[in-house]
Amino acid sequence: MPRENMTQWDDKLYQKVDRYNLVPNLDECLQCGKCTGNCPVAALHPSYNPRQIVHDILLGELDRVLQSEEIWRCLWCANCYRVCPVDIHYPLLMMQLRYLALENGYGLKYVTPINKYAYRSLECGLTFVPGKKGVEKIKGLREGIGVEPWPKVSKKAIHEYGEIFKQTGAYDWMKALDEVQAKGEEKPVTLTFLGGRLVDERYDTEEGN
Amino acid sequence: MSAMTQKRVIKPQERIPQIPEKIFLFRSCTGSMEYPGTEHCVEFVLKKLGIEVVKDPDQSCCSGYILTCSGYPAEPSLAVTARNLAMVEQKYGLDTYVFCNGCFGYNKELKHILDHHPEYKNMANDLIGQWGYHYEGTSTVYHVQELYSLLLDRIKENVVRPLTGLRVASHYGCHYLAQQYGILDEGDMPTFHEEIYEALGATPVFYKERRMCCAYAVGRGFTHPENVVQPHLARKFDSAKAEGVEIMTTTCPGCNVALDREQPKLKKRGFGPYDIPVVDLGQLIALALGAPIEEIGFNANSTPVEPVLKKLGFFKDDYGVWERRFVNE
Ligand code: SF4
Ligand code: SF4
Numbered sequence: 001m002p003r004e005n006m007t008q009w010d011d012k013l014y015q016k017v018d019r020y021n022l023v024p025n026l027d028e029c030l031q032c033g034k035c036t037g038n039c040p041v042a043a044l045h046p047s048y049n050p051r052q053i054v055h056d057i058l059l060g061e062l063d064r065v066l067q068s069e070e071i072w073r074c075l076w077c078a079n080c081y082r083v084c085p086v087d088i089h090y091p092l093l094m095m096q097l098r099y100l101a102l103e104n105g106y107g108l109k110y111v112t113p114i115n116k117y118a119y120r121s122l123e124c125g126l127t128f129v130p131g132k133k134g135v136e137k138i139k140g141l142r143e144g145i146g147v148e149p150w151p152k153v154s155k156k157a158i159h160e161y162g163e164i165f166k167q168t169g170a171y172d173w174m175k176a177l178d179e180v181q182a183k184g185e186e187k188p189v190t191l192t193f194l195g196g197r198l199v200d201e202r203y204d205t206e207e208g209n
Numbered sequence: 210m211s212a213m214t215q216k217r218v219i220k221p222q223e224r225i226p227q228i229p230e231k232i233f234l235f236r237s238c239t240g241s242m243e244y245p246g247t248e249h250c251v252e253f254v255l256k257k258l259g260i261e262v263v264k265d266p267d268q269s270c271c272s273g274y275i276l277t278c279s280g281y282p283a284e285p286s287l288a289v290t291a292r293n294l295a296m297v298e299q300k301y302g303l304d305t306y307v308f309c310n311g312c313f314g315y316n317k318e319l320k321h322i323l324d325h326h327p328e329y330k331n332m333a334n335d336l337i338g339q340w341g342y343h344y345e346g347t348s349t350v351y352h353v354q355e356l357y358s359l360l361l362d363r364i365k366e367n368v369v370r371p372l373t374g375l376r377v378a379s380h381y382g383c384h385y386l387a388q389q390y391g392i393l394d395e396g397d398m399p400t401f402h403e404e405i406y407e408a409l410g411a412t413p414v415f416y417k418e419r420r421m422c423c424a425y426a427v428g429r430g431f432t433h434p435e436n437v438v439q440p441h442l443a444r445k446f447d448s449a450k451a452e453g454v455e456i457m458t459t460t461c462p463g464c465n466v467a468l469d470r471e472q473p474k475l476k477k478r479g480f481g482p483y484d485i486p487v488v489d490l491g492q493l494i495a496l497a498l499g500a501p502i503e504e505i506g507f508n509a510n511s512t513p514v515e516p517v518l519k520k521l522g523f524f525k526d527d528y529g530v531w532e533r534r535f536v537n538e
Contacts, residue, residue: 021326040422072432075422075437076277078387091277095277113428128242138242141508145505146249146503153269154266154267156267156340158269164285168336
């Protein structure tokens with residue numbers, strides 16, 4: 001990994017990461033390290049350090065955080081959040097940090113394996129529908145215990161679920177991931193976030209963008 | 210207010226002030242597909258305990274899992290949450306009960322965002338308004354494990370197959386325990402599952418890594434099976450094995466997949482073997498409350514539950530039907 005130089009710093013990194021304004025108290029971090037002390041991944045891999053990641057984001061060490069493979073190891077168990085004395089919601093920070101990494105061409109391979117399930121969820125209204133063989137097995141198991149062979153999800157539910165993905169631009173987002181993946185190398189993905197402003201321009205306020 | 214100063218022990222009566230007569234049960238995708246017995250047993254148990262259960266095919270997936278994998282942006286999940294909860298509020302006026310910690314964590318987290326960021330709530334309402342929904346946020350999202358705890362006495366009264374001598378250990382799951390917007394008991398040292406095991410006649414067993422997560426959230430089972438998930442789970446099971454755990458329960462089909470289906474893989478890598486079957490808490494209660502063994506759905510498990518059933522005196526008769534040998538009921 002190339003060492004970062006001064007030009008790769010970004011003072012506004014914090015705002016860029018927290019695009020949904022879900023972790024507005026990040027700058028209250030005490031650097032106490034309770035998160036790291038309580039983190040099961042840090043226990044396995046000392047190079048993964050949530051306290052350091054918060055520090056790097058606040059200082060604006062753009063490339064160091066985005067290029068790191070470590071950020072993809074977080075399990076989202078929220079043990080860090082639970083013990084944080086100032087209630088920093090680290091998991092929601094991590095989710096958004098990963099968006100930024102994808103946009104900068106890092107970590108695509110950690111998201112694309114799940115993409116096909118996202119597509120299937122639009123067809124079925126259920127997440128983690130397996131392939132044909134898996135579906136047959138499920139039907140057998142379900143009939144064996146005396147319930148309907150497939151969970152009841154109405155056409156209306158599936159239609160509306162799919163429409164929500166289309167109308168929020170999430171479907172285009174998924175396609176963008178696919179396209180970059182098809183090129184076979186790690187490339188920045190162009191992702192659009194609407195940030196609560198998608199349907200009505202009334203919500204397009206100056207601050208918070 | 211910081212979580213550090215909040216009251217840490219919440220009793221079931223504080224969490225659910227009144228025993229509901231009727232609840233809306235939120236379907237779990239992983240539950241429906243990986244362990245269909247889970248939902249079936251939850252319904253069996255609640256019916257036995259006198260609670261009416263309503264489900265609705267118009268409910269969709271909570272959409273939270275792939276969101277937290279950073280697989281799509283947050284807007285669709287906010288709208289999906291608003292849609293599902295608005296549907297329940299408008300159609301039934303009931304509170305929503307989930308039986309999956311994933312559904313619990315995502316619905317609560319997204320509901321919290323909707324309720325505290327008017328711009329997201331407006332966005333979601335504008336979007337779902339086209340189908341006639343309007344999300345108010347008047348109902349609450351609970352987990353059925355909280356209801357079990359509230360109905361502990363009714364459970365005790367209804368036990369027909371005491372699980373005497375069975376060494377049961379808990380896995381609460383981090384998407385329940387880490388919830389800061391209200392959970393039962395205490396996030397650090399919860400014991401309400403253990404109280405339920407006792408009510409069923411079983412022996413609760415505490416092990417060191419009881420609080421440790423299942424490692425399957427945010428897709429790490431797909432992306433980091435070898436360097437994160439498996440060594441992490443090995444630590445958990447090592448400590449469970451050291452305490453002589455015979456069966457473990459979950460309250461999340463997702464956790465159940467991780468803890469159950471990873472065990473054969475751990476064995477291949479030289480960890481263990483542990484051979485600790487992992488079932489849903491609802492399935493264990495249903496077993497004690499007399500549900501037909503075939504309907505509990507233990508056959509969906511990768512780490513077989515049969516040894517535990519045999520220990521409890523169950524056997525398959527000549528026709529392949531489960532029977533119980535010594536009847537101490
Ligand atoms: S526990 Fe909270 S305050 Fe302490 S270092 Fe971690 S994020 Fe910062
Ligand atoms: S959510 Fe991530 S950083 Fe926090 S304790 Fe869990 S694995 Fe560690």
